[in-house]
Amino acid sequence: MARSLRGWHVVVVGGGATGGGVAHDLSLRGLRVTLLERGELTSGTTGRHHGVLHSGGRYAVSDRESATECIKENRILRRIAPGSFECNGGLFVALTDEDMDHVPSFLNACEASGIPTTVHEPAAALQLEPNLNPGVKLAVAVPDASVDPMRLVLRFFATAQRNGADLRTFTEVTGLVHSNGMVTGVLAHDLVLQRDYELSADVVVNAAGPWSGQVGACAGIDVPMQLSPGVLLAVRGRYCGRVLNRLHNPSDGDIILPQRELSVIGTTSWVVDDPDVPPVPADHVAKMYAEGAKLVPAIASAQRRSAWSAVRPLVASSTATAATGRELSRTFQCFDHKQTDGVEGLVTITGGKATTLRAMAESAADVVCAKLGIDVPCSTADTVLAPHSAYYTERSARYGT
Amino acid sequence: MAADLNDRVRPRAVPPSGRGGSLAWILQAVSGVALIVLLGVHIVAQHFVVKGGLRDYAQVVSYLSNPLVLAVESLFVVVLIWHAMLGIRAVLFDFGFSAKTEAVISRCLVALGLATAGYSFWVIATIASGR
Amino acid sequence: MTSTTVHTRPTRGRVRGVLAYANLRRRHLGSVAFVTNRITGLLLVGYLYLHLGILYLLTEGPRSWTTVLHLFKNPAFLGLESLLILFILIHGLNGLRLALVGTGVGVRHQKAWFATAMSVSGCLYVVVVLAMYGVI
Amino acid sequence: MAPESGTAVSRTWRLRVSRWRPGDAHPHFDDFEVGVGADATLLDALRRVRSHHDRSLTLRYSCCHASCGTCGMRANGREVLACVTRLADLGPGPILVEPLGNARVEHDLVVDMRDLYVSLEPAGRPLVRQDSVLAGQDETAASPGFFRYEDCIECGLCLSACPVAATDPLYLGPAALAAAWRVTQEPRGGDPEPVLAWVDDEQGCWRCHASFECSEACPSGVDPAGATMALRRELTRRELGRLTRLGRRAR
Incomplete structure (x- = not known):
């Protein structure tokens, strides 16, 4: 290798889970990383996702690949981020006969995906979760957990920062420096000092989530995005100890997640073009109340704490353009634009779920290292992350005191 | 683990005496409660018992000549001055002075307290002796 | 790892800082109690030294004391004296609340304690004023 | 609603x-x-x-x-x-x-949230605790225990509302004191003694003037003022215990 590892400079665009994972992975492998985020870290989709550390049960029947990925990552994350989850497990709850029909295929699919399950009769289920709908017919326990989306991802950023990554918040990417099919850097605008500057890079990783399309467009590339917002409702009062899922094909409002003193009900799914300010339709919020009340009747009269929406950056498979975005596979995709569009020096990583952020980062980092001819294996699966507070306590003041 | 972080996190002028803060505060609270009693006695004995609320010179002298009154008044003076000085110290410490300045303030207040107590005892003594 | 000290927290300048919490516009009952306790406390210390100064006359002998006595008898002065009693009541009873609450007793009802302290002070003050002006 | x-x-x-x-x-x-x-x-x-x-x-x-x-x-x-x-x-x-x-x-x-997080460090950063109270269930019900994030979301509102923090940069602040009380209540394997020694100081829990502004500002119902007073009760109890032991030994 001509230069030392620190000689290679990678610019990561986007301060969400994917950006955090990639910055951590590449810094751990020894590369010099600069990350640009136009707002605060995790202020995009990452901060606002449901907060479920999926066991994969939800996708076992419909998306086996996604499910297997989830359970693998679920275990890794518990190992590398100890103490960051409410590890109470999850329950898939069958309420109607139609749900009961799903049980056999659900159990088989879970087993095939390597997801441990325990079946509970109604009496046992009500003992575990007293607020559960008394009409419960069957409950299947899986290793779900509750996540604090901001703090888990902040651990990745804190570790990356500790390993030398330069995390620049409130810095917006206004363009990509590219000529004759090669991206050599980014044009950055510091929102605080109102200053424009250019940042050269050996590889630019586009981890901008729902905005990946806009970043790709800066180099004339059409990233096949499908933006699918979902509404989430947080109500005051913790109505369940563990994550409650409705046992049927994934649809709206069928997960209740306990988090601190709140219960978060989600989610819905539709398709939009503009990722910026997704609306929070009142009828969706009403639907959350209705669907949530099926699992836990007390939710119907729970006091609303907040309702918001977040945009899922899904990968539109070139063939099927889905109506609600839910049909699309929930695995992630990593585009090396040298292969896909003949543009060197730009990698886009998008799609997937929060639970699989480490795996997404690993595959993106592998692609980057392969492009740069660096043969350093990924070790994020065995490296315990720094505490989230380290991001603040070890951050040197950027603008001087 | 938490202990070693302690000094690294916040260098301290005064080494952690373990009882650094609690004694000062408890004394302030105890002296305050004591004052409710002592001040109550002082006001009632001095101003309410007497018709018109004020004693002329002779009555004051005779009142102070009684040793029990002398003892209670002296205790009252000490506790009151102690409470007052701690109170002023708490107010001044709210200005966020440096540790060194705060140490100086504490010493000055002790001196002021002693001076005030000295003066008070001198007053009581001269009156009681009926010069 | 950079050294971690807490010195970097900027206060709004010393005097401004103290004045900051003196303005009670957007503060709650707890702050009202804190500020009243502080103001009455300082006033009482002021009175303590005034009182010690006047007692000096007693040491001068009967003549100077009786001249001052007349001054103390007129009703205007009595009004001032009653204010002193009010401050003592407020500071004392609020101080009692702080002593209890400050050691974790009745913390949940701290506002109720403050309300009782103030109302008891008010009632006793009325009794004292009546007694002073010889009504009772 | x-x-x-x-x-x-x-x-x-x-x-x-x-x-x-x-x-x-x-x-x-x-x-x-x-x-x-x-x-x-x-x-x-x-x-x-x-x-x-x-x-x-x-x-x-x-x-x-x-x-x-x-x-x-x-x-x-x-x-x-x-x-x-x-x-x-x-x-x-x-x-x-x-x-x-x-x-x-x-x-x-x-x-800059650095000072807040630095003040929380010595308490050992308690993030998750055990609980068994579910909404809509009376506490005596035998609802099974579960793990739960602490209520404190490290937002800094209490520090902003605190009059003592406004004037004294060395004061630990309500957030740190509340974290210390959480660790004292549920040590989670750590040793609460050094944490108590850390707050038992003129710039620690004894500096609070009980204005309760922090508890009024807290969006998560943590009641840092109540926690500070609870720390004081614990320290006073130990202090009086120590004095009575000294007294007995002296006799």
């Missing part, structure tokens, strides 16, 4: 936002007229300002449901979480939006 249905008819709100950038002598205020839904939150309005009026306005937010603690600021002089504060509750007049107090302003509405 049924969910607020009704069309989100938009209304015009007037925001007066504090602006400051490294190098400015002192903050100035910019006024914005923002059209958002009738039941929109302060965060919705600020995000709209950012996307439609002035991109350079910098503020922090992440979860939008008062669970991450990044969007703390002062609205009309009161410490709030922007994401759950409805504009309708902030009154008609221009809404004054300022950064948190008692912390170094980095730019506009973003303050």
Whole structure:
């Protein structure tokens, strides 16, 4: 290798889970990383996702690949981020006969995906979760957990920062420096000092989530995005100890997640073009109340704490353009634009779920290292992350005191 | 683990005496409660018992000549001055002075307290002796 | 790892800082109690030294004391004296609340304690004023 | 309370936002007229300002449901979480939006959270605790125990509201004292003794003047003032215990 590892400079665009994972992975492998985020870290989709550390049960029947990925990552994350989850497990709850029909295929699919399950009769289920709908017919326990989306991802950023990554918040990417099919850097605008500057890079990783399309467009590339917002409702009062899922094909409002003193009900799914300010339709919020009340009747009269929406950056498979975005596979995709569009020096990583952020980062980092001819294996699966507070306590003041 | 972080996190002028803060505060609270009693006695004995609320010179002298009154008044003076000085110290410490300045303030207040107590005892003594 | 000290927290300048919490516009009952306790406390210390100064006359002998006595008898002065009693009541009873609450007793009802302290002070003050002006 | 249905008819709100950038002598205020839904939150309005009026306005937010603690600021002089504060509750007049107090302003509405996190370190960063109380169940019900994030979301509102922190940079602050009490109650394998020794100090729990502003400002019901007083009760109990033991030994 001509230069030392620190000689290679990678610019990561986007301060969400994917950006955090990639910055951590590449810094751990020894590369010099600069990350640009136009707002605060995790202020995009990452901060606002449901907060479920999926066991994969939800996708076992419909998306086996996604499910297997989830359970693998679920275990890794518990190992590398100890103490960051409410590890109470999850329950898939069958309420109607139609749900009961799903049980056999659900159990088989879970087993095939390597997801441990325990079946509970109604009496046992009500003992575990007293607020559960008394009409419960069957409950299947899986290793779900509750996540604090901001703090888990902040651990990745804190570790990356500790390993030398330069995390620049409130810095917006206004363009990509590219000529004759090669991206050599980014044009950055510091929102605080109102200053424009250019940042050269050996590889630019586009981890901008729902905005990946806009970043790709800066180099004339059409990233096949499908933006699918979902509404989430947080109500005051913790109505369940563990994550409650409705046992049927994934649809709206069928997960209740306990988090601190709140219960978060989600989610819905539709398709939009503009990722910026997704609306929070009142009828969706009403639907959350209705669907949530099926699992836990007390939710119907729970006091609303907040309702918001977040945009899922899904990968539109070139063939099927889905109506609600839910049909699309929930695995992630990593585009090396040298292969896909003949543009060197730009990698886009998008799609997937929060639970699989480490795996997404690993595959993106592998692609980057392969492009740069660096043969350093990924070790994020065995490296315990720094505490989230380290991001603040070890951050040197950027603008001087 | 938490202990070693302690000094690294916040260098301290005064080494952690373990009882650094609690004694000062408890004394302030105890002296305050004591004052409710002592001040109550002082006001009632001095101003309410007497018709018109004020004693002329002779009555004051005779009142102070009684040793029990002398003892209670002296205790009252000490506790009151102690409470007052701690109170002023708490107010001044709210200005966020440096540790060194705060140490100086504490010493000055002790001196002021002693001076005030000295003066008070001198007053009581001269009156009681009926010069 | 950079050294971690807490010195970097900027206060709004010393005097401004103290004045900051003196303005009670957007503060709650707890702050009202804190500020009243502080103001009455300082006033009482002021009175303590005034009182010690006047007692000096007693040491001068009967003549100077009786001249001052007349001054103390007129009703205007009595009004001032009653204010002193009010401050003592407020500071004392609020101080009692702080002593209890400050050691974790009745913390949940701290506002109720403050309300009782103030109302008891008010009632006793009325009794004292009546007694002073010889009504009772 | 049924969910607020009704069309989100938009209304015009007037925001007066504090602006400051490294190098400015002192903050100035910019006024914005923002059209958002009738039941929109302060965060919705600020995000709209950012996307439609002035991109350079910098503020922090992440979860939008008062669970991450990044969007703390002062609205009309009161410490709030922007994401759950409805504009309708902030009154008609221009809404004054300022950064948190008692912390170094980095730019506009973003303050440096370093001191808050540094003050929380010695308590050992308790993030998850055990609990068994579910909403709608009376506490005596034998609902099974579960793990749960602590209520404290490290938002810094208590530190901003605290009058002692306003004047004394060395004061530990309500957040740290509340964290110390949590560790004392549930050591979680750590040793609470050094934590108690750490707060038993003139700049620790004995510095609090019981104004209870921190508990009024706390959006998560942590009651830091109650925790500080509980620390004092524990320390006083130990102190009196020690004195009586000394007394007995002396006799």
